[in-house]
Amino acid sequence: MNTRQIALAAAFLALVFLAHAAGRFAQIGGAQIALSIAVYTLMGLLMAPSLGWGALVGIALGVGILTMLATSSPVPWANIPGHGGGFLVGAWLAKRFEKGAAPLGLGTLELILAITTNVAWVLFALFTWWGISPASGFHERAFERFGMAFGSGFLAWFLFGFVGVVIPTWIFGAIILPLLYRAVRPAMIRQGMAAGA
Numbered sequence: 183m184n185t186r187q188i189a190l191a192a193a194f195l196a197l198v199f200l201a202h203a204a205g206r207f208a209q210i211g212g213a214q215i216a217l218s219i220a221v222y223t224l225m226g227l228l229m230a231p232s233l234g235w236g237a238l239v240g241i242a243l244g245v246g247i248l249t250m251l252a253t254s255s256p257v258p259w260a261n262i263p264g265h266g267g268g269f270l271v272g273a274w275l276a277k278r279f280e281k282g283a284a285p286l287g288l289g290t291l292e293l294i295l296a297i298t299t300n301v302a303w304v305l306f307a308l309f310t311w312w313g314i315s316p317a318s319g320f321h322e323r324a325f326e327r328f329g330m331a332f333g334s335g336f337l338a339w340f341l342f343g344f345v346g347v348v349i350p351t352w353i354f355g356a357i358i359l360p361l362l363y364r365a366v367r368p369a370m371i372r373q374g375m376a377a378g379a
Contacts, residue, residue, distance in 0.1 A: 183237045186375060187229065191237075194225040195244050202252035202265075205351075215347055216302070218249055218265065220355035223272045223298050224362050227291070228376055230273035231280040238273045242266040256320075257313035260306050268302025285367060288360055295355050303348045307340050 183191070202218035222245050230238060246266030250258045275294045279286060286294075314320045325332040325342035332338035370376035 183233065186373075187233065187237075190370075190375060191225070191229065191241055191244075194221065194229070195241070195248055197221045198225070198245055199248040199252050202249045206252070206254040215354065216249070216265070216299075216351050217354055217358070218245075218252075219268060219299050219302055219351060220295065220358045220362070222265065222269045223295050223355070223359060224366065226269055226272035226298075227276045227286065227294065227363060228367060228370055230276040232376070233273075238270065242269045242273075245269045255306075255310060257310045260309035260313055263309050264302050264306030267305045268298050271301045272298035286363070291360050291363060292356055295359050296352060299348060299352045299355065303344065307336075307343060311336050311339065 198218045198221045201221045202216060205215040205217050225241070226238075229241075233241075243262070243266055245268075246262030246264070249261040249265040253261050255261065272294060275297060279290050279294065311321075321336075322334055323339075324334045325338045327342050327346045330345070332342045367376060
């Protein structure tokens with residue numbers, strides 16, 4: 183990574199932290215809406231095609247640590263594999279779908295965001311459930327959201343979180359990501375930090 187890429191990654195990571203901290207207002211049963219996913223997906227889309235995996239793993243660790251510091255989750259460290267892993271999947275997809283100078287279409291952006299969001303949730307949910315002590319009573323709790331009873335146990339909590347956290351996170355991200363991508367990418371091209379026509 184050159185100095186400009188390091189500075190850009192640091193700016194994106196600061197935005198990831200702020201976006202994740204903003205999501206604390208919507209803490210729902212051990213998880214929170216993660217606006218940070220749209221930000222780190224954007225970072226992956228714009229930076230991953232020109233970076234090697236060593237740098238991307240370092241950025242993923244930064245994403246995980248910063249979301250851990252900004253979370254309201256009862257198992258903060260679950261953000262490291264959750265959001266760090268989500269970033270790496272988004273970065274891999276960005277490399278796979280890269281079109282060189284041509285921008286990615288809306289459908290591709292939404293697909294990458296949906297996959298990234300779901301991977302982040304699966305990893306976060308697994309590690310959070312594992313990290314909560316069975317003695318807390320959380321594992322036996324009955325989960326209900328929007329008048330739907332999910333029951334108790336991991337699958338119930340997973341679906342409860344998916345309905346209450348993942349779907350709203352994806353909806354917000356589906357609006358924000360294309361707007362940011364279309365605003366930031368041309369500026370990066372003008373600065374010589376991204377390929378484009």
